[in-house]
Amino acid sequence: FMAAHPGPVVVKPRGGSGSTGVAVLRDPAQIAEVADRVAGGGHEVEGYVEGRMCHVDALHVGGEPVVCVPSVYTDGGCLSHWTDSGNGSWTLPADDPLHERLVAETWRLVGALPAAPALFVHAEFFVTDAGEIVLCEIAGRVGGTPIPAMLEAVLGLDPRHLWARIECGLPVDLEAVRAHAAAAPLVANYGLPPRDGRIVRLPERAPAGTRDFTVLARLGEDWGGARYEGRKSGDFIATWLVTADDAQELLALVDKTGAEVEAGFGWEPAPGAAPAEAAR
Numbered sequence: 629f630m631a632a633h634p635g636p637v638v639v640k641p642r643g644g645s646g647s648t649g650v651a652v653l654r655d656p657a658q659i660a661e662v663a664d665r666v667a668g669g670g671h672e673v674e675g676y677v678e679g680r681m682c683h684v685d686a687l688h689v690g691g692e693p694v695v696c697v698p699s700v701y702t703d704g705g706c707l708s709h710w711t712d713s714g715n716g717s718w719t720l721p722a723d724d725p726l727h728e729r730l731v732a733e734t735w736r737l738v739g740a741l742p743a744a745p746a747l748f749v750h751a752e753f754f755v756t757d758a759g760e761i762v763l764c765e766i767a768g769r770v771g772g773t774p775i776p777a778m779l780e781a782v783l784g785l786d787p788r789h790l791w792a793r794i795e796c797g798l799p800v801d802l803e804a805v806r807a808h809a810a811a812a813p814l815v816a817n818y819g820l821p822p823r824d825g826r827i828v829r830l831p832e833r834a835p836a837g838t839r840d841f842t843v844l845a846r847l848g849e850d851w852g853g854a855r856y857e858g859r860k861s862g863d864f865i866a867t868w869l870v871t872a873d874d875a876q877e878l879l880a881l882v883d884k885t886g887a888e889v890e891a892g893f894g895w896e897p898a899p900g901a902a903p904a905e906a907a908r
């Protein structure tokens with residue numbers, strides 16, 4: 629595959645989830661690193677697309693588009709946990725040229741499939757440095773945590789509740805949903821991944837400027853060893869939202885609150901860990 633498709637590739641288990649078992653190979657010499665795993669079957673290889681990764685969450689009812697929310701993943705996206713870095717996503721401003729292009733591409737895909745009578749979709753795209761939009765995947769589902777909380781801030785309703793009400797024939801004011809989305813500020817969701825160790829301190833309070841701040845870990849919880857090695861991109865020890873009217877302000881708030889939350893956690897090496905595995 630690498631001979632026929634020069635450039636980096638992604639090798640991953642076909643039945644995996646949460647970016648577990650994923651390897652990015654930039655040179656054929658690295659194939660030896662995954663040879664044993666791949667030889668056992670159940671893996672796939674695909675081209676690695678350089679650029680930003682985006683997701684679009686959209687509601688389509690009765691053959692008509694209702695609302696479409698394009699967002700951009702923070703640097704590293706779903707592979708950020710490899711470096712113990714937090715990750716999340718933020719809604720694109722309506723005047724960003726990429727906003728309109730992602731909306732159009734999403735509705736084109738929904739029309740081509742075609743859509744169920746009532747459908748919430750979560751699509752992911754790569755946007756190359758040259759501006760090309762490349763489809764990663766699209767599915768009839770709401771995005772994973774903490775995306776639903778971000779969408780609730782945009783739509784005014786939890787997207788899972790919204791979709792369930794429509795499917796059950798319960799009244800939903802779709803015009804109110806559209807109006808809320810049009811007037812909503814920019815929203816970012818963010819989460820911190822676990823470290824290789826045991827938690828000895830938790831944040832005492834939510835950082836200023838956050839909403840829906842949730843600590844998902846327990847004092848004394850052990851994330852070391854095999855559990856750490858098998859961690860998924862959606863394994864968070866805390867998640868939260870921030871809002872702003874300006875993208876620069878929003879991303880600065882993400883960085884600020886991320887540093888504050890990280891400082892609020894304390895870690896020590898897990899029992900049985902090698903002495904060299906110092907706490908961070």
